[in-house]
Amino acid sequence: MKMTGAEIFIECLKREGVTHVFGYPGGVILNIFDLLYDNKDIQLILTRHEQGAVHAADGYARSTGKPGVVLVTSGPGATNTITGIATASMDSIPLVVFSGQVPTMLIGNDAFQEADIVGISRPCTKYNYLAKDVKDLSRIVREAFHVATTGRPGPVLIDLPKDVTASKAEFIWPEIDIRSYNPTYEGNKWMITQAAHLIAKSKKAVIIAGGGVILSGGSGELRDLVEITDIPVTMTLMGLGSFPGSHGLSLGMPGMHGTYYANKAIQESDLLIAVGMRFDDRVTGKLDAFAPHAKIIHIDIDPTSIRKNVRVDVPIVGDVKRVLTVLNKVLKEDIKEQWEEVRKAWLRQIDAWKKERPMTYTYSEDVIKPQYVIEKIYELTRGDAIISTEVGQNQMWAAQFYKFDKPRMWLTSGGLGTMGYGFPAAIGAQLAHPNKLVIDIAGDGSIQMNIQELATAVINKLPVKVAILNNRYLGMVRQWQELFYNERYSYTHLEVVPDFVKIAEAYGAVGLRATKPGEVEPVLKEAFKIKKTVFMDFVVYWKEKVYPMVPAGAPIDHMLFEEKEQKTEKKLKAVK
């Protein structure tokens, strides 16, 4: 039977199991929107900005493991998706983004609302397509879903000219065969054996787990590895939740705002086992001072991640879950170490570091410390909430003080660091998990970047909670200015922060505020009870900084701590 391009599009989505599409209409995409009007299988979530649509699809994808789907119009609709696509690309999140395009005969003519979105999105997509002929459409859609979700996942864009959605073709659902795309899933057996031997020989090993563990569904295998070998684990920002944060062998996060003990352990280790991570500069600090005594085993599905930044002794290209399965088997059956004996001294050392400098902050009776808000959220949710974040101090405090025990409960823009990500991402996650508590931990700056999505949340009756850590500053940037730019606060004071309670109310959501530490818990409790979208405005101490901190470009054991500052403040007071 002949179908129009728009009908083929709908049929393809159905076959791919798509139930939710995030989008925004416009002229050239109307053929598809017209069909969505009375379609029962696919719900379109109308956001209030295309960037919001992409982040929402991304939050949907991160929290479910399924690809997020976006549908927008040409020109400005398409260009508005770029920040969202780049965000997903940096964090390897599977998305399929459909953009309308002017009719094929007008392409290249600077037609109304024409943008070369295939060209513009090329560097931030895993792959992209211009569907020029309706006959190719179903194959392209099928390929796009395949490419987005396999290997190292990522966003794929399909540009749909208006005439292609109108013209007709026979529907086919071809098997896909991309001869030049064959991700490696099975790790090299010999390399895995080498890795097992290194693990057996090492006295001071550390595992660094990244987002790849979550993407491959390898958390269980990671836990097995830890339980067999008694090796402590540090999780990168993207890897939080890949291993239980409350486990005795968890070291928390490494790197710039990582824990003292994670960074110490890495620097002193004789073996690093890097699993599904890519040695980002926020993790390694000064590269040639990174883990100076360690041999490195690196497991990743993307060969380009291996030996990009650090030397590697045992490279293993493959899917984390499958590689760890084999590695665990080798360790259990062939090696049979007395692991506990081997690790005793090392774990004792790590415990000493944990005691020496635990992850803490100074509580205050007078002002709300932002870390206190996060602690309370953790306590009240017992760790069983989906947490998204914006970017800045709010993000780092959430990463430091909330313990993630399960994967896919933590949604944060790691690679690109996109302010405005958290709220729409929470909306996408809430749609996928209607009965879960979903909380965006936000900054007063970031929340204003996609605050219009309040409408989306309210209209779709999504009880997303937003906890704004309101410090009246672009806090993280202000922190750098305070520490490294002589307290010259150039354009980081927000001066007028809107009344977030009133904004929430204006959109039909609920607004709550806490200005004193004693109000934090009641506000949170009330918010969690309300089955509506809630903004919580926590007026926090503006000068609070994220510690520990490794200055950019320094070795990761050169950390700044809060106490120094307290001492100098005391000294200053004494002088006065």
Next chain:
Amino acid sequence: MRHTISLLVENKFGVLSRIAGLFSGRGYNIESLSVGETIDPQISTMTIVTSGDDQIIEQINKQLNKLIDVIKVIDMTELAHVEREMVLIKVAPKQENKAEVLRLAEIFRGRIVDSSQHTYTVEITGDEKKIEAIIELLKPMGIKEFMRTGKIAIAREGTKKG
């Protein structure tokens, strides 16, 4: 170090820009690039000359392999191979040098492919050294302009990697 990398790619629109974009986006340099069809019209071949330390070259090879439209990446530098480049040189010699230009062209097994009252256009094929040499020799004769094709390379039959 200098590497000559040969690629087999899907003959689709946008492929060249994906490859060029990879180099520009990651700050790798392209010294020369040439593209042509293969026996299979759906596949094109590209020869890229680039340079960098071992780590960069390893990354370039891996990044190229990762591009979905790239079917095969061969680092020719690791193989016994034949390299060729062609140059067209337009010379405007003084009257007394005209014979010398013709003589040089002949020594280099070149051909005169165009001549006018004041100029000769010489076509030379060879490896890089030969091309550089003829350019050096013709310079004092008054080169007006030249055009180089960029390198193409092909592996010698029966050679193994390494």
